[in-house]
Amino acid sequence: MSKLREIFTDHKAFIPFIVADDPNFATTVANVLALADSGADIVELGIPFSDPSADGPVIQDADLRAFAAGVTPDVVFDIVATVRERSSVPIVFLTYVNIPFKYGYARFCQRCQELGILGLVIPDLPYEERNELAPIASRYGVDLIPLITPTSAHRVQKIAEAATGFIYVVSALGITGQRDEFAHNLTNLVAQIRQYTDVPTAIGFGIHTPAQAREMSDLADGAIIGSAIVDLVRQHGTAAPRYLAAYTREIRAAIDAEEPAAAAKPA
Structure with a gap:
């Protein structure tokens, strides 16, 4: 079983x-x-990228x-190295495939292993192209964390069966950003994934309130929050x-609460 x-x-x-590195090294x-x-x-x-196709403004x-x-x-790796002086918190990278490709897949994954980076979320690496990186990542103990969306349809089975670490379930169509409505088929989507794998699922894209985090973690095995936190920075x-x-x-209190969270509050 992987560490993730x-x-x-x-x-x-x-x-x-x-x-x-937003807004700088020390603050990160x-x-x-x-x-x-x-x-x-x-x-x-x-890891900042010039054309982050999955990300909102x-x-x-x-x-x-x-x-x-x-x-x-290398600055990002140095940030993690500095964190490691004080914390062993599990870390995964969100990156676009050109970054590890240009860095060199083996060199990039080796640095991840050295610093305890446990996985990579790569939105622009489709299942059909993953094998150019997957064997190298596996060699260095780095999970490739796939994304499954409400429109993955017939591709759900093959993505789920190849998954390691956890599966990033995208809550809605479009790019990242806070939202109040999510795809209506998330319950069915998570159930479909679980037909093919027991790798955990975590739902992300748009979650920003404690109530939403609780709702999504009830549907899946965890919740991912991005834009709301980046906006606080x-x-x-x-x-x-x-x-x-x-x-x-x-958010932690809402997810862990014995009773479902009450009305949503603005973050």
């Missing part, structure tokens, strides 16, 4: 996302530590702030860690 999969064995997972380190110390099970760290703007700060893949800059900590504690 083990995280889901006894409770519902909360997976927050932030963009590396502090943000990861704040998330880890406040109840995050896995931190999803985004909140994350695109964060990528631009990181580019202004001088981000490179935009609002508070270098003071963001304490706001991320408070938000994480609120």
Whole structure:
């Protein structure tokens, strides 16, 4: 069993996302530590990319702030190395395939292994092309975390059967960003995935309130929140860690509550 999969064995997972080097190196380190110390099970760290096709304007703007700060893949690895001086929190990268391709798949995955990066979420790496990277990632103990969407249809079986770590279930059509409505077939989609694998599922895209996080973690094995957290970083800059900590504690309490969360509150 992979280390990522083990995280889901006894409770519902909360997976927050932030963009590396937004607004700078030191704040990113502090943000990861704040998330880890406040109840995050896995931190999803985004490597900024010039054409993030799955991401909405909140994350695109964060990528631009990181580019202004001088981000490179090596800077992102250095951020993780600095985090590792204080925390062993599980980390996965959100990246686009050109970044590890240009870095060199083996070199990239080896660095991930050295720093305890347990998985890669790559929105623009379709199932049909995964084998150019999957054997290398596996060699270094790095899970390729697939995305399954409400329109994956007949592809669900083959994606699910090949999955390791966990499966990222996309909650709605379109790009990332806070929303109040999700796909109506999520319950059926998760049930369909579970016909083919016992790899855990975590739902992301659009979740931003404690009630939504609870609802989605009830449907699946965990919840992923990105744009709402990235927007807190935009609002508070270098003071963001304490706001991320408070938000994480609120989400964690909602997911762990014995009774379903009440009315949704703005994040």
